[in-house]
Amino acid sequence: FQVAVGGNVFVIPLDAIDECVECVKQEGCSYTNLRGEVLPFMRIRDFFHIGGRAPSRESIVVVKHGGLRAGLVVDTLLGEFQMVIKPLGKMFNHVKCISGSSIMGSGEVALIVDVAALCEQIVSRQAQRTAA
Numbered sequence: 001f002q003v004a005v006g007g008n009v010f011v012i013p014l015d016a017i018d019e020c021v022e023c024v025k026q027e028g029c030s031y032t033n034l035r036g037e038v039l040p041f042m043r044i045r046d047f048f049h050i051g052g053r054a055p056s057r058e059s060i061v062v063v064k065h066g067g068l069r070a071g072l073v074v075d076t077l078l079g080e081f082q083m084v085i086k087p088l089g090k091m092f093n094h095v096k097c098i099s100g101s102s103i104m105g106s107g108e109v110a111l112i113v114d115v116a117a118l119c120e121q122i123v124s125r126q127a128q129r130t131a132a
Helices: 115-131
Strands: 002-005 008-011 017-023 031-034 037-043 058-065 068-074 076-079 098-103 109-113
Touching (some): 017 068, 037 058, 037 115, 058 076
Parallel strands (some): 037 068
Antiparallel strands (some): 031 037, 058 068, 098 109
């Protein structure tokens, strides 16, 4: 499933997605109420240090890994696409939360999100905030 943040395209494996919902803006907040459930989320723009301003309307992609559920805030939902996954080279082993890449039809590179690593990041950040 492709999403966009700024001019960057990210791919989220479809089997890790529960649903997509509209993001209600709440400054300084890293969780939302999703039908009575507290859902921690992370803004992809902030995590990957993507410049520019967020649009007035953002979406949350609700992902799951094991027993963890978390949200990824993105600018645009682009939809489902068939892709060929390319592993990242050894030079990129230090890059966190990206598991691979894909070349889009336009020739641009889309980065594939490591949902397991991002879920762990989101949950650990939320735990640190509540402990503080």
